[in-house]
Amino acid sequence: MTATTLRRTFHHYTLIISASPKNTEGKQGEKGLTPSPARRPGSRLTATAMIVAVTLTAFVLLAACQPPPPAKSPGRRIVSLDYCADQFVLGLADRADILAVSPDAGAAFSYMRTAAQGLPRVRLRAEDVLALEPDLVVRSYGGGPNARAFFERAGVPVLQIPFADNIAGARAVIRHAARGLGVPARGETLIAEMDARLRAARVQGPSARALYMTPAGYSAGPGTLVHDVLTAAGLDNFQPRRGWQPIPLEALAYDTPALVARADFGEGTSHDDAWTSFRHPVVRRTLHAVPVATLDGATTSCGGWFVADAVATLAALRRGSSTRAEP
Numbered sequence: 001m002t003a004t005t006l007r008r009t010f011h012h013y014t015l016i017i018s019a020s021p022k023n024t025e026g027k028q029g030e031k032g033l034t035p036s037p038a039r040r041p042g043s044r045l046t047a048t049a050m051i052v053a054v055t056l057t058a059f060v061l062l063a064a065c066q067p068p069p070p071a072k073s074p075g076r077r078i079v080s081l082d083y084c085a086d087q088f089v090l091g092l093a094d095r096a097d098i099l100a101v102s103p104d105a106g107a108a109f110s111y112m113r114t115a116a117q118g119l120p121r122v123r124l125r126a127e128d129v130l131a132l133e134p135d136l137v138v139r140s141y142g143g144g145p146n147a148r149a150f151f152e153r154a155g156v157p158v159l160q161i162p163f164a165d166n167i168a169g170a171r172a173v174i175r176h177a178a179r180g181l182g183v184p185a186r187g188e189t190l191i192a193e194m195d196a197r198l199r200a201a202r203v204q205g206p207s208a209r210a211l212y213m214t215p216a217g218y219s220a221g222p223g224t225l226v227h228d229v230l231t232a233a234g235l236d237n238f239q240p241r242r243g244w245q246p247i248p249l250e251a252l253a254y255d256t257p258a259l260v261a262r263a264d265f266g267e268g269t270s271h272d273d274a275w276t277s278f279r280h281p282v283v284r285r286t287l288h289a290v291p292v293a294t295l296d297g298a299t300t301s302c303g304g305w306f307v308a309d310a311v312a313t314l315a316a317l318r319r320g321s322s323t324r325a326e327p
Contacts, residue, residue, distance in 0.1 A: 078181070079122055079134040081142025083110045084302035085161050088177035089138050090115040091304065092186050099132045102142055108266020111298035111306045130154060138180075140302070164303030166228040167198070173303055190305040197308035201315035203234035208258035208318060211238035211248075213283070214297075215263070217276030219247050226300050229307055230261070233314035247277045252286050259290050259317055261310075265297035293317040 076097050080089040083104035090101065090112035098119055105116035122128055124143050129151070137151050140161040148158045159180035164170040171191050178187020210230050212220045220226035221239040230237050238257040239248060277283065299310040 077133065077135040079129055079132055079137050080105070081122075081124060081129070081137060081139040081147065083107060084140035084163075085138040085142060085159075086110060086116065087112050087302050087304050087306075088161055088174070089181070091190065092178050092183050093181050095119075099134055109298050109301060111296075111302070111304070113298075126150060126154075130156070136181075138177075165223060165225050167225070167232060167307060170194075170225070170303040170305070170307055174305055194305040194308045198232055198311055201233060201308070201312045203315050203318050205234075207234055207236045209238045210235040210259045210261055210314065210318075211252075211257040211286075212261040212263065212295075213247050213278060215265070215276065215278050217247055217278045218244050221245055225303055225307065226261075229300060229310045230314065232311045234318060235259075235314060247280075247283060249277055249280055249282050252282045256286060256289060259314075260287060260292045261314060262287070262292050262294050263297045263300070264294050291317055291320065 077099050078089055078093055078097050079099050080086045080101045082102050086101045086105040087110070089098060090105070095115075100120040100122035101116055103121050103123065104110055105119065105121065106113045110116065122132065126143075126147075129137065129143075134156055136157050136159060137147075138159045138161065139147060140163070143150075148160060151158050159177070161177055162169075162173055164173045171194075174187050174191055174194075175184070178184050178190075210233075212226050212230065219239045221237060221241045221243055223242045224244065227237050235258075238251070238255075239245060241248075293313050293316075295310050295313055299306045299313075
């Protein structure tokens with residue numbers, strides 16, 4: 001029985017005591033006698049109520065001395081709505097606290113796909129999410145533009161994961177996610193590990209030009225996370241135009257980068273059967289002429305600590321190509 005329940009019960013019996021007939025002297029009868037105590041109305045009820053009240057008071061005092069139950073920590077029932085949010089939930093939160101992740105958590109383009117194994121998936125329908133009774137919903141883009149407002153109106157806090165367009169932004173996103181999940185120290189640990197790997201990947205000597213290409217026919221210029229990954233590996237970007245751009249076929253017809261970073265998003269997601277500019281003869285010629293680093297697309301998709309994987313892969317290829325170029 002909790003202290004609150006005991007207090008309510010005690011209050012109930014207090015009302016009974018207050019409502020009991022008073023044990024005052026009775027009216028004088030025909031013979032002018034006062035009724036004996038054994039016959040005074042309500043005396044037995046009053047005594048019983050008093051015993052119960054005293055007993056309950058003791059229980060209340062004992063309950064009050066007990067330490068309160070530990071407060072429930074925020075975000076202990078977490079639902080993630082998209083694969084970018086999945087990365088931070090799977091990488092930072094306790095597994096026991098994760099109610100469900102998105103349908104893409106185990107896909108080839110999800111960096112934390114192995115950690116997602118065995119966890120329930122949730123369909124991106126409001127009723128399915130609310131049926132889980134989460135304490136926290138984590139999203140980047142999942143559920144559409146109105147999802148955050150909807151869940152907050154329903155009384156469910158939402159942790160919004162922003163996109164990072166450079167490595168400094170990735171640090172900020174990791175820190176933001178870790179604080180929102182209530183594990184700031186884990187975020188700092190991941191940042192420290194990422195920075196250590198970035199320092200180890202630095203290549204000394206003159207830079208070389210590299211072109212990032214996706215099977216869908218796109219490359220990444222300045223202002224993108226991929227551009228910052230190339231720079232961190234000691235490479236200059238062959239694509240001069242800002243943002244995501246088509247593969248520069250014309251430039252490749254007259255010029256050649258020192259190496260190519262080819263994104264691989266896994267079987268069934270890399271446009272293997274589609275005709276894109278990636279299949280153009282000038283691209284095929286380039287891929288056969290220069291060293292090619294195959295990058296796991298998951299390492300550059302969501303701006304987390306795993307960008308260090310991409311930097312390390314590119315730096316290793318650059319070191320190898322520099323060694324081969326020496327006389």
